[in-house]
Structure formats: structure tokens, C-alpha cells
Amino acid sequence: MAKFDLAFSPPLMNAAGTLGFVPERRGLAALERLGAFVTNPISRQARTPAAGQRYLEYAGGFMLHTGHPNPGFKTAVNRYARLWASLELPVIVHLLAQEPADLAWMVERLEGLEGLMGIEIGLPPEASAAQATELVDAAWSELPVIARLPLEGAAQLAWSVLQAGAAAISLSAPRGALPASSAGLLCGRLHGPGVYPLALRAVHSLAVQDIPVIGCGGIYSPEQAREMLLAGALAVQLDAVLWSGRDLQTFTV
Amino acid sequence: MAKFDLAFSPPLMNAAGTLGFVPERRGLAALERLGAFVTNPISRQARTPAAGQRYLEYAGGFMLHTGHPNPGFKTAVNRYARLWASLELPVIVHLLAQEPADLAWMVERLEGLEGLMGIEIGLPPEASAAQATELVDAAWSELPVIARLPLEGAAQLAWSVLQAGAAAISLSAPRGALPASSAGLLCGRLHGPGVYPLALRAVHSLAVQDIPVIGCGGIYSPEQAREMLLAGALAVQLDAVLWSGRDLQTFTV
Amino acid sequence: MKVYIAQVSALLLDERRRLAARLESEELISPAPGQYFLADDGAAICAQTIFCVRQEEASLLALPPLPVAWQPGSSLRLLGPLGNGVTLPRPLRRLALAVFEESPTNLLSLARQANQQGAEVALFAEPPLPALPAWLEASPLAALPEALTWADFLALDLPSSSLPHLRQHLGLPSHAACPCPAQALVRLPMPCGAVAECGACAVSMRRGWRLACKDGPVFDLNDLEW
Amino acid sequence: MKVYIAQVSALLLDERRRLAARLESEELISPAPGQYFLADDGAAICAQTIFCVRQEEASLLALPPLPVAWQPGSSLRLLGPLGNGVTLPRPLRRLALAVFEESPTNLLSLARQANQQGAEVALFAEPPLPALPAWLEASPLAALPEALTWADFLALDLPSSSLPHLRQHLGLPSHAACPCPAQALVRLPMPCGAVAECGACAVSMRRGWRLACKDGPVFDLNDLEW
Numbered sequence: 001m002a003k004f005d006l007a008f009s010p011p012l013m014n015a016a017g018t019l020g021f022v023p024e025r026r027g028l029a030a031l032e033r034l035g036a037f038v039t040n041p042i043s044r045q046a047r048t049p050a051a052g053q054r055y056l057e058y059a060g061g062f063m064l065h066t067g068h069p070n071p072g073f074k075t076a077v078n079r080y081a082r083l084w085a086s087l088e089l090p091v092i093v094h095l096l097a098q099e100p101a102d103l104a105w106m107v108e109r110l111e112g113l114e115g116l117m118g119i120e121i122g123l124p125p126e127a128s129a130a131q132a133t134e135l136v137d138a139a140w141s142e143l144p145v146i147a148r149l150p151l152e153g154a155a156q157l158a159w160s161v162l163q164a165g166a167a168a169i170s171l172s173a174p175r176g177a178l179p180a181s182s183a184g185l186l187c188g189r190l191h192g193p194g195v196y197p198l199a200l201r202a203v204h205s206l207a208v209q210d211i212p213v214i215g216c217g218g219i220y221s222p223e224q225a226r227e228m229l230l231a232g233a234l235a236v237q238l239d240a241v242l243w244s245g246r247d248l249q250t251f252t253v
Numbered sequence: 254m255a256k257f258d259l260a261f262s263p264p265l266m267n268a269a270g271t272l273g274f275v276p277e278r279r280g281l282a283a284l285e286r287l288g289a290f291v292t293n294p295i296s297r298q299a300r301t302p303a304a305g306q307r308y309l310e311y312a313g314g315f316m317l318h319t320g321h322p323n324p325g326f327k328t329a330v331n332r333y334a335r336l337w338a339s340l341e342l343p344v345i346v347h348l349l350a351q352e353p354a355d356l357a358w359m360v361e362r363l364e365g366l367e368g369l370m371g372i373e374i375g376l377p378p379e380a381s382a383a384q385a386t387e388l389v390d391a392a393w394s395e396l397p398v399i400a401r402l403p404l405e406g407a408a409q410l411a412w413s414v415l416q417a418g419a420a421a422i423s424l425s426a427p428r429g430a431l432p433a434s435s436a437g438l439l440c441g442r443l444h445g446p447g448v449y450p451l452a453l454r455a456v457h458s459l460a461v462q463d464i465p466v467i468g469c470g471g472i473y474s475p476e477q478a479r480e481m482l483l484a485g486a487l488a489v490q491l492d493a494v495l496w497s498g499r500d501l502q503t504f505t506v
Numbered sequence: 507m508k509v510y511i512a513q514v515s516a517l518l519l520d521e522r523r524r525l526a527a528r529l530e531s532e533e534l535i536s537p538a539p540g541q542y543f544l545a546d547d548g549a550a551i552c553a554q555t556i557f558c559v560r561q562e563e564a565s566l567l568a569l570p571p572l573p574v575a576w577q578p579g580s581s582l583r584l585l586g587p588l589g590n591g592v593t594l595p596r597p598l599r600r601l602a603l604a605v606f607e608e609s610p611t612n613l614l615s616l617a618r619q620a621n622q623q624g625a626e627v628a629l630f631a632e633p634p635l636p637a638l639p640a641w642l643e644a645s646p647l648a649a650l651p652e653a654l655t656w657a658d659f660l661a662l663d664l665p666s667s668s669l670p671h672l673r674q675h676l677g678l679p680s681h682a683a684c685p686c687p688a689q690a691l692v693r694l695p696m697p698c699g700a701v702a703e704c705g706a707c708a709v710s711m712r713r714g715w716r717l718a719c720k721d722g723p724v725f726d727l728n729d730l731e732w
Numbered sequence: 733m734k735v736y737i738a739q740v741s742a743l744l745l746d747e748r749r750r751l752a753a754r755l756e757s758e759e760l761i762s763p764a765p766g767q768y769f770l771a772d773d774g775a776a777i778c779a780q781t782i783f784c785v786r787q788e789e790a791s792l793l794a795l796p797p798l799p800v801a802w803q804p805g806s807s808l809r810l811l812g813p814l815g816n817g818v819t820l821p822r823p824l825r826r827l828a829l830a831v832f833e834e835s836p837t838n839l840l841s842l843a844r845q846a847n848q849q850g851a852e853v854a855l856f857a858e859p860p861l862p863a864l865p866a867w868l869e870a871s872p873l874a875a876l877p878e879a880l881t882w883a884d885f886l887a888l889d890l891p892s893s894s895l896p897h898l899r900q901h902l903g904l905p906s907h908a909a910c911p912c913p914a915q916a917l918v919r920l921p922m923p924c925g926a927v928a929e930c931g932a933c934a935v936s937m938r939r940g941w942r943l944a945c946k947d948g949p950v951f952d953l954n955d956l957e958w
């Protein structure tokens with residue numbers, strides 16, 4: 001199987017976790033505007049939803065702490081691989097990178113599948129450069145690897161993951177904390193329009209170093225997507241706007 | 254002169270740059286609620302305002318790119334030192350840390366002044382651990398040093414600056430970028446309520462490592478200030494809320 | 507599931523004095539109580555899930571909580587109805603309804619249905635509700651345990667955070683099942699609106715977990731972990 | 733500078749069809765055109781600087797741009813008047829006014845003052861303005877160069893981004909000074925509202941720079957770098 005190139009046409013995707021494991025009807029409508037479909041995060045073992053509060057609003061958007069629930073790799077591939085092959089656009093499978101051995105095991109099983117353009121691996125937010133290197137290395141295969149890094153730490157890890165063989169990096173949501181309603185703090189990923197200036201700056205500062213970066217964070221309008229491409233992103237991912245119910249017929253970059 | 258301790262009563266301050274070099278009438282009213290007054294950033298040489306756009310709004314607040322204009326150290330001390338000595342609460346002078354030699358020169362001249370509780374040094378946002386260490390080291394004197402780090406990079410530098418002798422770290426605004434109206438990008442500091450979850454998480458993750466941290470970012474209500482203290486901040490700084498015109502008579506922590 | 511274009515024709519207050527909205531649409535829309543819509547007003551930052559009930563006339567009543575920006579004249583795209591609503595059994599003789607904190611309008615709509623079928627209806631609410639139709643008996647939640655000996659169906663509308671205290675309200679020992687058939691509209695944020703399986707709206711079941719946006723938001727009470 | 737409590741009594745449209753607000757306060761407030769207030773509506777994220785002019789009655793007209801959240805009935809704290817307004821010379825015979833993009837209401841208030849003093853007034857505007865009082869001649873900006881030969885005072889209201897093109901509009905060669913006395917209300921964001929010397933509102937002068945919030949927002953034109 002020939003190694004696909006990381007060229008997106010148009011240079012627009014959904015972010016992992018925003019359109020499910022396979023797109024349902026409404027998701028399919030959004031796909032017409034996209035150059036690739038990225039799956040929800042999949043881990044080797046099944047994961048349950050996080051306990052307690054999982055959604056909190058703040059002035060710039062909302063925070064999610066979901067625990068990345070998923071049925072585990074085997075079940076996901078059994079359920080969805082045929083649908084991935086039948087989609088009209090290339091598929092990128094997002095894998096939650098935890099143990100290198102697990103990751104290698106999953107990647108090996110993806111290599112044979114049809115319709116895949118690449119693999120995106122979600123690195124643990126507190127990963128060191130050494131851990132990140134080891135994980136990217138474990139994901140090496142015929143399929144190009146996109147390493148997804150939280151935007152606030154991307155600059156530290158970008159060179160390590162590229163040297164380890166990643167074809168590009170993508171940016172995941174910044175981490176925040178808010179008081180939970182039951183007292184104590186809830187930590188999670190921040191989404192919404194307030195994230196945009198953080199994401200735009202991250203893209204810019206990586207792109208000026210010639211790091212191939214897929215931008216993501218707080219994009220709600222085609223203008224914002226185009227600004228991020230102008231700032232040097234090789235493609236951009238849409239996240240919460242795909243949940244807003246907005247009509248995306250005019251979303252072109 | 255005895256070395257002051259870094260104890261704030263109440264544990265509430267203004268952030269550098271939010272109430273001027275000395276507070277004017279409205280600033281004075283806010284001071285009744287504060288445990289210390291922090292000056293605007295002062296550099297060895299005078300600095301002019303940045304050219305072009307300096308203020309842009311976004312969904313979570315606003316971005317500033319001011320260039321930290323100030324009259325330079327000598328002029329500032331001539332103009333303001335007497336007023337600092339006469340204020341009823343302790344003063345923290347904020348110095349823009351650029352060259353170690355300049356910083357040492359300024360700190361030496363502050364040591365003799367009355368009414369100062371400490372020095373806060375604003376580190377360049379892209380400073381490496383080595384540069385940060387060198388700058389904190391250069392600021393060593395009788396006066397305790399607070400090292401102000403952009404919140405997104407604070408975790409990387411915190412231990413270095415503490416080992417170099419900083420009494421505490423404080424958090425400055427995260428950096429962002431937005432399209433300028435004249436095309437191109439404008440980079441600057443993000444302020445407003447959308448910053449709060451980023452700041453709260455930064456405080457929490459530093460405090461659990463027993464790092465003495467002064468929290469700042471997006472606080473608009475006494476509840477938010479108290480949550481940040483509960484998350485482990487040794488004190489908190491107010492920023493844009495001091496500009497909002499809000500009545501702060503009931504702002505108690 | 508369909509896309510409707512609707513207009514806010516008036517803002518009004520519900521029985522708890524919270525803001526509701528009357529919506530007008532060219533087409534007749536008839537959601538079951540407990541089904542929801544995604545409302546796109548051009549300003550949503552994630553899925554705006556809105557519960558609606560049909561009114562006497564051909565208009566919809568959108569229930570609180572509503573987005574603050576809605577004004578009379580606002581134009582909306584409504585996608586739905588989505589999810590599972592409450593299904594009343596037939597025949598139905600004695601219906602018990604209980605609402606915790608939420609707007610009671612969904613249950614009042616069920617009450618009307620049941621009343622039209624000739625059933626007796628009792629409504630239990632916390633906090634208590636002001637004036638109700640004469641045929642509808644209203645009681646505090648404290649009287650709910652007695653209703654369980656009498657009702658042949660119980661419908662609940664409650665935030666998911668109330669589920670752990672529900673047995674206490676029903677006067678049941680821990681682990682006991684509800685003695686009559688019962689359905690619960692479980693309220694919690696549904697930010698992706700069933701487009702992503704994001705997991706934010708997960709509800710713990712006696713076996714595993716389900717998504718409120720897709721598999722609910724109305725569940726059989728005895729399937730829930732409560 | 734003082735704190736006033738004011739209420740929004742009505743929303744209306746200015747001459748450019750942008751939203752303005754009528755404010756009522758117990759006390760008489762008389763800002764000079766070009767002075768501003770900080771308006772605290774409980775939702776501001778930084779200084780909300782609002783230009784106001786006194787109206788015939790004892791009410792204030794708050795000029796666009798306004799915060800979107802203001803509604804009739806909204807209660808505000810107004811701090812001010814702040815900054816320097818326009819000072820018309822006396823005696824004054826021929827006043828030229830020019831407004832670029834901004835709401836013309838500040839200048840219209842100056843026009844009325846001058847008219848009451850018996851002066852002739854001409855207003856130049858871009859984009860053009862609809863109907864004006866009969867005694868007030870209105871012209872496009874293109875006619876401004878001629879006015880300079882005639883006026884004994886020129887008042888300008890313009891965004892700071894228009895300053896680099898101003899000489900062109902006045903028909904002056906580069907570096908030439910304005911031939912008559914002139915003051916300019918320079919509009920740019922003033923996020924700290926003169927509490928912090930933050931520098932966001934800095935304006936370049938022929939010598940150094942000044943802060944619009946504190947030293948302006950009205951400046952003598954020939955002191956500005958333009």
C-alpha cells in the first residue's frame with residue numbers, strides 16, 4: 001500500500017472527537033466541506049466516561065472533561081472499519097497514545113485497512129519530550145503520523161515528535177480549570193471562540209520555524225480559518241463550530 | 254533595612270500595569286481593598302508605545318500590545334519614589350528584565366528607597382531557563398524578588414527562578430495573536446474573563462508542586478479570587494476588572 | 507428529524523417565572539414531551555438544546571433555560587425533534603408527575619394528554635408551583651412516596667445531579683426498584699447534540715452507560731443507575 | 733470628575749443610523765463636546781468610554797458605539813466627564829466642522845453652540861449625512877480644502893487611523909501646518925480609561941507622544957503628528 005501524502009483538499013478537517021467514530025447524518029452534511037474525516041479518540045482498552053461534571057461554561061466558551069469514552073480498539077475497528085472504507089473522503093484514525101506497546105499494536109492493525117490517509121495520535125498532555133518521542137516512534141508505519149499536542153505545550157515538543165518521524169503536528173485544546181459545582185476544581189479542555197487568539201499564535205510561532213502544523217482552536221468563521229492558513233497552517237481543523245448547529249454550506253477556505 | 258516578608262494582608266494586589274506608576278484618584282479608591290500596590294513596568298531606558306494597533310477585542314476579552322511605554326528608570330524614580338514612600342500600603346516595583354546588568358543597576362538603586370516591599374521582574378516571554386536564572390540572579394538584593402512569568406510557560410521556568418532566589422512567581426497574561434485591521438498578525442497579552450480557566454489551572458498545577466505562586470488572570474468577582482486562593486495561590490492580582498469601572502467596595506477575599 | 511425555520515414571537519414567563527419563548531413556524535411541529543431541538547440562532551458556541559411543547563394554537567413554547575440573546579423577532583433554525591420523549595401507557599388511569607427544579611411545562615403537557623384520556627393526574631414539585639389548572643392536584647415532593655402506592659405510571663423531570671437523592675424522595679430503601687412503571691427526563695448539558703458521541707451527556711445505567719442526547723434524554727427509571 | 737447614576741430611558745438612532753441612547757440622571761450633567769464618561773453597567777470587561785452630549789431637556793445623549801447589552805431601563809454608573817473637550821474660540825465668526833466615519837453628534841452640538849453665538853457653520857462629512865438643521869450647511873469632505881481659506885476655526889472628529897490621510901483631505905502639502913486654529917477629537921480604544929497609563933491610547937505628537945484618555949481625546953491639530 002502506497003504511503004499517502006499529507007495533502008488536504010480543501011485544507012479543512014474536523015477535529016478528533018467532534019463528529020464521532022463515523023459521521024452520522026448531520027455530520028455527513030458537514031463532510032462535504034472537508035478534506036478529511038478524523039475519528040473520535042480510540043484507545044486500546046475501552047474507556048468509560050469521566051465521573052462527575054463534564055461540561056462547564058466560561059466567558060470564552062466551555063470546558064469539557066469527558067474521559068474520552070470509547071469502546072476500545074477491537075470493537076471500534078469491527079464496528080467502523082467498513083464504514084471508513086466507504087466514506088468518500090480520506091479517514092484519519094485518532095489513537096489515544098498511552099503505552100508504546102499498545103500504540104504499536106493498534107497501528108499495526110490499522111495498516112491493512114482501506115480508506116485511511118493517516119493516523120493522528122493524541123499525546124498525554126503532560127508528556128515529556130522523551131515520552132513523546134517514544135510514542136511517535138511506536139506509531140511508525142506505512143501511514144503518516146500526525147502528533148496532536150495541546151497548544152500550550154506544542155512548541156516544547158514539536159521538534160522531538162518531528163524528529164521521531166511525525167509527518168506533522170496538530171493542536172489540541174488548551175487545558176483549563178474551573179470550580180466544580182460540588183466544590184473542588186474540574187480540569188479539562190477549553191473550547192469556544194475565546195481559544196482562537198491562543199491557537200492563532202501557536203500556529204504562527206510554529207509555522208515561522210517551518211514546523212508542519214495543523215491548526216485548531218476557536219474557529220467559528222471561514223475568515224478565521226483563512227487567517228490561520230495565512231499564518232502558516234498546513235490545514236485547519238474545526239471543532240465546536242461543528243456542534244453549534246450553524247449552516248456550514250458557505251464555509252469555504 | 255530588614256528584608257520584608259512576602260505576606261500580603263489581604264492577599265490581593267493589582268497586577269503590574271493596571272493602576273499606573275502611582276495610583277491616581279480612582280486607583281487610590283481601589284487600593285483600600287489591596288494588600289500591596291504594584292507599579293507599571295519600568296525599564297532602564299525609556300520605552301515608547303508600540304506603533305500600530307494596540308488593542309483588539311476577542312470573544313473572551315481583549316488583547317493588548319502596548320510596548321510597555323515608560324519614562325525609564327531614572328525619571329520614574331525621580332518622579333514617583335516620594336509618592337511610593339507616602340502610600341499607606343507596601344509598594345512592589347515592577348522592572349522589565351532585559352539585560353542582567355541593567356537589572357542589577359536598577360535593583361541597586363531601589364534598595365535604598367522607603368516603602369518598598371519587594372521587586373517584581375517581568376521576564377521576556379520567550380526567556381529560556383538559563384536566561385531566567387541569570388536575570389533573577391542579577392536582581393538579588395535585600396528586597397524579595399517576584400518573578401513574573403507568562404502563565405502558559407510558568408511551569409517550565411518556575412523551579413529555575415526559585416532556585417535562582419526568587420521568593421515567589423506571579424503569572425502574567427497569556428500571549429495570543431489576532432488579525433490586525435491592516436492585515437498581518439498582531440501579537441499581545443490576553444486579558445478578560447476568558448483567561449480565568451487558564452489562570453486557575455496554572456495556579457493549581459504550580460501550587461500542588463509547592464511553588465509559591467501569585468495568581469492572576471481573568472478575575473472579575475470576589476468568588477473567582479477566593480477560588481484561586483483555595484487552589485493554592487499565596488495571593489492574587491486583579492487586572493482588567495480594575496479598568497471596568499466596577500464598584501470594588503464589596504471586593505473582599 | 508428535520509430543519510424548521512422559526513421566529514420568536516414573544517418572550518413570556520413559565521410557572522417558575524423563568525424566561526420562555528413562543529415560537530412560530532410555517533409548519534406544524536409536534537414533539538413528544540422530553541424530546542428536544544437544536545436551536546441555531548447564529549451565535550451558539552455549541553449545541554443549544556431546547557425543549558419545546560406544542561401549544562393550543564399552532565405555535566411552540568420553548569422552555570427555560572433559553573439563550574439570553576433571544577428577542578421577539580429573532581429567527582432560528584430548529585433541528586429536531588431529537589431523542590426519546592415520554593411515552594404514556596394506554597390505558598392510563600392514575601398518572602403521577604414529579605418535577606425537581608426544572609421548568610414544569612414538559613410535565614404539564616403530559617398532564618393535559620392524560621387528562622384528555624380521562625386519567626387522574628397528580629403533580630409533585632419542588633420548589634412548589636403557583637396556580638395550576640383546577641383538574642390538576644399539586645403537592646410538595648414530600649407527598650411523593652404515597653403516590654407510588656396509587657399511580658400506575660410515574661413521569662419525572664429532574665437534573666441528573668438529583669438522581670442520587672431520588673430514592674429518598676420516593677421513600678424507597680437503597681437499591682429498591684420503583685414499584686410502578688416510571689420514566690425520567692434526565693437533564694444535563696448536551697454540548698455536541700448527538701453529533702459526536704462526545705460523552706459529556708453520559709448517564710450511568712444499571713449496566714454500563716448511555717448518552718442522554720442519543721439514547722435519552724428520557725430513560726426508563728429502572729434501567730438507570732440511581 | 734464625579735460619579736453619576738443614570739438610566740437608559742430610550743434607544744434611538746443617530747444621524748448615521750447607529751444606536752444611541754437617551755440617559756436620565758437626577759443631576760444635570762454638562763460635558764464639553766469631546767469629553768467622555770466611563771460607563772459601568774456591571775458587565776464591562778475594561779473601561780467603557782462613552783461620549784455624551786447634553787440635550788435640550790435635562791437628559792444626556794450617549795453616542796455610538798454603545799455596548800450591545802444596553803436596554804431601556806438599564807442602570808449605569810457614569811464616571812466623568814473626563815478628558816479635554818473642544819474649546820471654541822471667542823469671538824467666533826466662521827466655524828468649519830469635519831467628521832470622518834464617526835457619529836456627527838459631538839460636532840452637531842458644537843454647531844449649535846456656535847450658531848447661538850451668531851457664527852456661520854459649515855459641516856463636512858464622509859460618508860455624507862442626511863437632513864440637518866436648515867441653518868447648517870452640509871458638504872462632502874471633498875469641499876474641505878476651500879473651507880480652510882474661510883474658517884477661523886476647524887473642529888475635526890476622526891478615527892486615529894484617518895490622521896495619516898488628513899492632509900490630503902485638507903488639500904495641504906505634506907508637513908504643512910493647518911492654516912487656521914484647529915482641534916481634533918481623535919478616536920481610538922481607551923481600555924484603561926486613564927487609570928493606568930497603559931499606553932494603548934497613545935497618540936504620536938510632533939514632539940513625543942501623549943495619551944488620548946488623559947491628555948486628549950481632543951488635541952490641537954498642529955501639536956499632533958499627522
Ligand SMILES: Cc1cc2nc3c(=O)[nH]c(=O)nc-3n(C[C@H](O)[C@H](O)[C@H](O)COP(=O)(O)OP(=O)(O)OC[C@H]3O[C@@H](n4cnc5c(N)ncnc54)[C@H](O)[C@@H]3O)c2cc1C
Nearest residue numbers: 047048049050065066067068096097098122123124188189
Ligand atoms: C490506563 C489509564 C486508563 C484510564 N481510563 C480512563 C477511563 O476509562 N475513563 C476516564 O475518564 N479516565 C480514564 N483515565 C484517566 C484519564 O487519563 C483522565 O483523567 C481523563 O480521561 C480526563 O479526561 P478529559 O476529558 O479531561 O481529557 P483531556 O482534558 O483531554 O485530558 C486530560 C487528561 O486526559 C488524559 N489523556 C488525554 N489524552 C491522553 C492520552 N493520549 N494518553 C493518556 N492520557 C491522556 C490525561 O491523563 C489528562 O490528565 C485513565 C488513565 C489511565 C492512565
Ligand SMILES: Cc1cc2nc3c(=O)[nH]c(=O)nc-3n(C[C@H](O)[C@H](O)[C@H](O)COP(=O)(O)OP(=O)(O)OC[C@H]3O[C@@H](n4cnc5c(N)ncnc54)[C@H](O)[C@@H]3O)c2cc1C
Nearest residue numbers: 300301302303318319320321349350351375376377441442
Ligand atoms: C532593547 C529593546 C528595547 C525595546 N524598546 C521598545 C520600546 O521602546 N517600545 C516598544 O514598543 N517595544 C520595544 N521593544 C520591543 C518589545 O520587546 C516588544 O516587541 C513590544 O514591547 C511588545 O509589547 P507588548 O505590549 O505586546 O508586550 P507583551 O505582550 O507583554 O510582550 C510581548 C513582547 O514584549 C517583550 N517583553 C515583554 N516583557 C519583556 C521583558 N521583561 N523584557 C524584554 N522584553 C519584554 C518581548 O519582546 C515580547 O515579544 C524593545 C525591545 C528591545 C530588545
Ligand SMILES: Cc1cc2nc3c(=O)[nH]c(=O)nc-3n(C[C@H](O)[C@H](O)[C@H](O)COP(=O)(O)O)c2cc1C
Nearest residue numbers: 046047048049050051052065066067068069126187
Ligand atoms: C486504569 C485507570 C482507569 C481509570 N478509569 C477512570 C474512569 O473510568 N473514570 C474516571 O473519571 N477516571 C478514571 N481514572 C482516572 C483517575 O481517577 C485519575 O483521575 C487519573 O489517573 C488522573 O490522575 P491525576 O488527577 O493525578 O491527573 C482512571 C485511572 C486509571 C489509572
Ligand SMILES: Cc1cc2nc3c(=O)[nH]c(=O)nc-3n(C[C@H](O)[C@H](O)[C@H](O)COP(=O)(O)O)c2cc1C
Nearest residue numbers: 298299300301302303304305318319320321379440
Ligand atoms: C532597541 C529596540 C527598540 C525598539 N523600539 C520599539 C518601539 O519604540 N516601538 C515598537 O513598536 N517596537 C520597537 N521595537 C520592536 C521591534 O520592532 C521588534 O518588534 C521587536 O524587537 C520584537 O521582535 P520580533 O518581532 O522578532 O519578536 C524595538 C526593538 C528594539 C530592539
Ligand code: FES
Nearest residue numbers: 698704705707719
Ligand atoms: S452531548 Fe455529546 S454525546 Fe451527548
Ligand code: FES
Nearest residue numbers: 924930931933945
Ligand atoms: S487607555 Fe490606558 S493610557 Fe489611555
